[in-house]
Amino acid sequence: MPVPKYRTSASRRDQRRSHHALTAKSLSTCPNCKEVRMPHHACPSCGHYKGQQAIEPRSFGVGTNAADSIETSSES
Numbered sequence: 033m034p035v036p037k038y039r040t041s042a043s044r045r046d047q048r049r050s051h052h053a054l055t056a057k058s059l060s061t062c063p064n065c066k067e068v069r070m071p072h073h074a075c076p077s078c079g080h081y082k083g084q085q086a087i088e089p090r091s092f093g094v095g096t097n098a099a100d101s102i103e104t105s106s107e108s
Contacts, residue, residue: 059068062075063083074081079089 058071060071061067062069062078062080064080065075065078067075067077069075069077074086076090079085079087081087
């Protein structure tokens with residue numbers, strides 16, 4: 033099994049890893065409710081996208097999850 037003939041220098045190793053840095057996600061503000069949201073996505077707090085109501089806003093609270101919202105919507 034082949035093994036490296038020479039030790040990889042720190043400079044060469046670090047040059048190879050130069051693209052491994054993490055970048056922060058870009059965020060924008062919703063023009064309707066001024067909440068922070070992902071660009072090109074509907075606002076999760078008010079449901080608006082490009083000035084129109086795109087989705088029903090989610091209600092985030094203590095003790096709520098997706099299963100609770102499905103059960104309550106099927107009962108009505």
